[in-house]
Amino acid sequence: MSTLVRVWDLPTRLFHWALAICMVLGIVFVKIGGNAIQWHAYCGYTALALILFRVIWGFVGSWHARFANFIPSPSKLIAFLRGQVDGGLGHNPLGALSVIALLTVILIQALTGLFADDDIFFQGPLAKYVSNSTVALLTSIHRFNQYLIFALVGLHIAAISYYYFVKRENLVRPMVTGDKSIATKSPLAVEIDSFRQRMIALAVFLLISLGLYILIA
Numbered sequence: 389m390s391t392l393v394r395v396w397d398l399p400t401r402l403f404h405w406a407l408a409i410c411m412v413l414g415i416v417f418v419k420i421g422g423n424a425i426q427w428h429a430y431c432g433y434t435a436l437a438l439i440l441f442r443v444i445w446g447f448v449g450s451w452h453a454r455f456a457n458f459i460p461s462p463s464k465l466i467a468f469l470r471g472q473v474d475g476g477l478g479h480n481p482l483g484a485l486s487v488i489a490l491l492t493v494i495l496i497q498a499l500t501g502l503f504a505d506d507d508i509f510f511q512g513p514l515a516k517y518v519s520n521s522t523v524a525l526l527t528s529i530h531r532f533n534q535y536l537i538f539a540l541v542g543l544h545i546a547a548i549s550y551y552y553f554v555k556r557e558n559l560v561r562p563m564v565t566g567d568k569s570i571a572t573k574s575p576l577a578v579e580i581d582s583f584r585q586r587m588i589a590l591a592v593f594l595l596i597s598l599g600l601y602i603l604i605a
């Protein structure tokens with residue numbers, strides 16, 4: 389008999405899909421060019437708020453959202469790669485590394501964007517506080533880093549497709565519904581996704597957004 393357990397809490401799921409939407413729209417707007425760069429910036433600010441939220445949630449969120457519960461030790465990673473241990477309920481050890489890499493490159497992209505300048509239509513809100521050479525450097529990093537993001541998102545989607553088509557495991561459904569089906573209920577599977585916790589997540593996100601608004605307004 390199998391039972392459904394909550395793996396991804398609502399804040400983590402909302403974070404994920406909102407981030408994916410912001411990234412896609414942000415890139416579409418910047419490629420449209422011209423005044424659409426303003427909308428690129430709005431998507432970028434939202435992505436930044438989401439990533440900062442996720443970093444905090446990685447410390448105070450529910451079990452599977454916490455970094456301490458999914459970032460693997462080298463020995464655990466090696467054991468997983470050798471097939472000696474299974475991936476567990478949340479991010480598997482290899483997936484965990486890709487999550488950290490994705491969060492890092494997107495954070496770098498959003499932060500450098502705040503200082504970027506396209507020399508025509510738009511300047512990031514913090515560019516005026518630094519020298520021209522720093523603006524030029526951070527704009528170059530912003531331009532180059534996009535390829536790391538494309539590579540990692542490509543890898544991300546390839547890995548999920550591999551799980552779906554080869555390993556016959558649907559990872560997308562749990563990222564939508566929050567739940568995974570397991571054979572027996574383990575104590576670790578008892579996941580908190582309560583109203584109270586969701587309200588804490590909302591408060592954290594609103595505080596981050598307010599802080600960012602004050603910084604860039």
Ligand code: HEM
Pocket residue numbers: 400403404407408409411412442453478479480483487490491541544545548559560561563
């Ligand atoms: C720009 C697009 C995307 C970005 C930046 C992105 C980023 C991320 C991040 C940061 C996580 C970790 C979630 C967390 O613990 O907070 C994650 C997990 C996940 N993403 Fe995405 N994602 C994108 C697109 C997609 C798409 C299109 C799909 C579905 C086809 C998808 C499916 C998933 C799934 C299933 C997981 C959980 C993987 C697991 O079980 O370990 N993502 N993604």
Ligand code: HEM
Pocket residue numbers: 411414415418425428429430431432433435436494495497498499500501502503504505506507510511512513527530531534537
């Ligand atoms: C995670 C969020 C972000 C992503 C994924 C992203 C992505 C990109 C990409 C792909 C480009 C095109 C680079 C090129 O090929 O020339 C670009 C350019 C640009 N972005 Fe962002 N960006 C983000 C956040 C931001 C933010 C927050 C701002 C400022 C508020 C910003 C301002 C700019 C500017 C001014 C350019 C033009 C730079 C140039 O002329 O080369 N971006 N961004």
